[in-house]
Amino acid sequence: MTKFVFVTGGVVSSIGKGIVASSLGRLLKSRDYSVSILKLDPYINVDPGTMSPFQHGEVFVTEDGAETDLDLGHYERFTDTSMSRLNSVTTGSIYQAVLNKERRGEYMGGTVQVIPHITNEIKDRIQRVANNTNPDVVITEIGGTVGDIESLPFLEAIRQFRKDVGRQNVLYMHVTLVPWIPSAGEMKTKPTQHSVKELRSIGIQPDILVCRCDRPLPPGLKLKMSEFCDVPVECVITAQDASSIYEVPLILEREGLAQQALNILQLEHRQPDLSQWQTIVDRLYRPTHKIEVGIVGKYVQLNDAYLSVIEALRHSAIATGGDLHLRWINSEDLETEEVEKYLEGVNGLVVPGGFGIRGVDGKIGAVKYARDRQIPFLGLCLGMQCSVIDWARNVAGLDDANSAEFDPTGKHPVINLLPEQQDVVDLGGTMRLGLYPCRIEPNTLAHKLYQKEVIYERHRHRYEFNNAYRNLFLESGYKVSGTSPDGRLVEIIELPNHPFFIATQFHPEFQSRPSEPHPLFNGFMQAVMTRSHAASEIPTPV
Template sequence: MTRYVFVTGGVASSLGKGITAASLGLLLKARGLRVAIMKFDPYINVDPSTMSPYQHGEVFVTVDGGETDLDLGHYERFIDVALTRRSSVTAGRIYQEVIDNERRGVYGGATVQVIPHVTNAIKDHVYGLAKQSEADVLIVEIGGTVGDIESLPFLEAIRQVRHDVGRNRVFYVHVTLVPYLKAAGELKTKPTQHSVKELRSIGIQPNAIVCRTEQPLPRDVREKIALFSDIETEAVIENLDVATPYEVPLRLRKEGLDRIVVERFGLSLPPADLSAWEEVVERVARLSGTVRVGIVGEFVALHDAYLSLVEALRHATIAHGVALEIDWIDARELARGNPDARLGKLDALVLPGTWDDREEDGKALASRYARRAGIPFLALGYGFPVALREVLGVWGSEGPTEAKGLPVSASLPGYGWVGARPVELAPRGMLSEIYGKERIEERMRHREGVPFSWAEELGRRGGLPEAWSEGREYLLGFRLEGHPWFVAVQFYPEFASRPTRPHPLFLAFIGAAVKARARTPLR
């Protein structure tokens, strides 16, 4: 008997619906419930794989190869589960399924309409994940804001769920903004009132309202919101701006959101044990010193394009007890300027992965600087072949993209490798020591692979092969011999990092950066 929690948003985007959903999932899991989670995005793209990161931030890759919205990264980091493509559904995917069904005659010649065909398809995804996951509670986030025309079919579908399964198995959380007007010196509830009115006009009565705010909500403000929204005052939840999103579950627990949900479902459960989470937040408050890490990429103007990478770095710096300072470096500007001057004050350097080879010159210059200056360096995803070509001296403007008549990369079959794949590590190598094993699984997202035959040439340039695919068909990682810490891997370990369990590769990388900082305190 799965219960359903639907999270909607109003007033404005970027209010933290994803963090709210993830935090509630963490709280309910900590109370002993089996939790599943999913997101509906109202855009017409089938998935975000072809979208520019400037449009929607990073593409988060699930273990089964789903290319999904970045909010799934929040879900995984908070609830600590490995999600699948079933947890990310777009309007484009829904419409594609409905049209395919119509072409196959599934609807028996009926006129295909938004109601019931599109809304039924949406509900099928909800009930399908509930059945497949055997969850006690399924949390469903609806992307966009109430009032958006493209969100209407999803809102109608979740309204119908209450009719299908019964009121006592459905809980609606509405996330809104309560702005503070400095000139007036007061909080304004009118945006929330209008948002709730819009939601109620389509038949959804929120059970709780999570108010994003810069200032604490006084009792009278809460009562006013409750009165106009027809909910209990205690169901008006304050969500203050915080220094780190990892504080949000603790704040929502203090506000009693999980207790209200549990009581609504008629469950008797022990309080949420968040001791491990509390330890992370306490560590953040005790950080001493700073590590400055440069991230060189082509989408650095939008930091969400590298969200999971930043969080993985932060997990590792928290574990090492130091603060993270990121220097965002545009690869294009680096290629046009003086790389040594631009990179000279860094403690470590990261070359993140992307889906293509644009701005390779700037990225290769970053690799060359790290190699010559001896600072810790980590290349990920597509950063791996860039670093490899730089070490081989066949990158971009420095030379052809092949050497000795052989291509440095080869196209992979189909759409490439997307999702978790097995990786073999060199026995007694640096990576096998970091991971504590010689066989791992990591998530990948690339179209081209580097033939393992290049391992010999790499060895002549001072590189040591550290990771490869099964059967040694493709090289997947190397390090530089004699360098303090220079590692390049063609996978994305950041997707598997957790606040309470930092990824070992990032722990090792930040550990090397901390040592480098100690050796050069004037940087």
């Protein structure tokens, strides 16, 4: 029977529940247990698809086209397991499902209430994940902080869950903060005590406490929390701050988290194999050379808006032994000041995705800078569209070329709305979303990197390359190296006679893993490394 782990958070938000859940998943996978991880998000939006990146950060897209919380990216990267729309549940989607059932008369005229109808729907969503792939363990992260009014139905549902599936099949893990108070010169356990008290008032007694702290947790404090929170002392786990999230599984393994979880869930103790993960962390902390990559974006004030891009770059930097330094560049700044001021000296440029006209001309200027100065360049989604506009304006002779998204009545819409998007009214969940095949042209950079004729990548967009201009682009030296299998949609473009210039309509960053960096990011990082070495060999003028 599938076992269930529920991860709650206390004291403060952003405590790291997602990383703890992902790390436990990694530790169980290292023991040859199959794992799936589910996120219960308390916001009323049906999904984050229409939410601002400044508020929510990145929207992660699953293979089956669900727009989800960025934590699902962590789940996939840590467990090497693809998630689906079943792995992301929001308050909005729960209430929507219950109201749809009520409208269809499925409740037989009864009064619809939070208990049992909302809680039953939540429990059903958890069971669906277990039934879908029949994993050994389903880890469920409950968003928000214990005490929030929004998360109460979720907490009530997981309280009931132990009764439904049996006590031996459920583990409650609470992630909390043990702060250091400089004026007192000591760590304080009172916030954790109050957080556990709040959880117990709901009817949930945590089995394991994972204590976030910036220094080692003294044995005396572990014993104190054990006594006050009614948790065995060996189940009080120290989660000390790490320089990299990829070190967290190793820290928690040394603390015995997986061992205690297996005890509580009555699962067989198996020897873990974390050798590959240890190698990744060792290489991360022992780089051989420094490289600097510029990210030209519209949402750079919040780095989480580009989380998967950052991690994909980091994966390839680890693989190539690079000490990655990111230079964040607001694309709006490039519209009012000299591009060189912000981009001079970078070893490579990435222009990621986004929506709306704000800052687009700055992105186009960055593309031109990389193209003119032979700087390794990787464009993603809107980054590819900006590459097309740059070429149209500055090489193909279409001075007023633009995207129909930014200039609907423009004379040369080199980027146009997908035909199937013409009559779309709703914004949420209506883009071209999820995994689609792409046919790679032989004798291209894309083919050299992928070493495949057909690939599958994840998409999130409404606009595409306008085929009315394809011949003009090809005749002027552009290279279309990847298309949909029927040849209709342009998916990858590249420029010959450039050290590395490639852009994709899809989002390759969603499929990069620490253990298997994405081929496009790997190729980009190798080109960046080559340029970095060449720059360091230029003699300094006397």
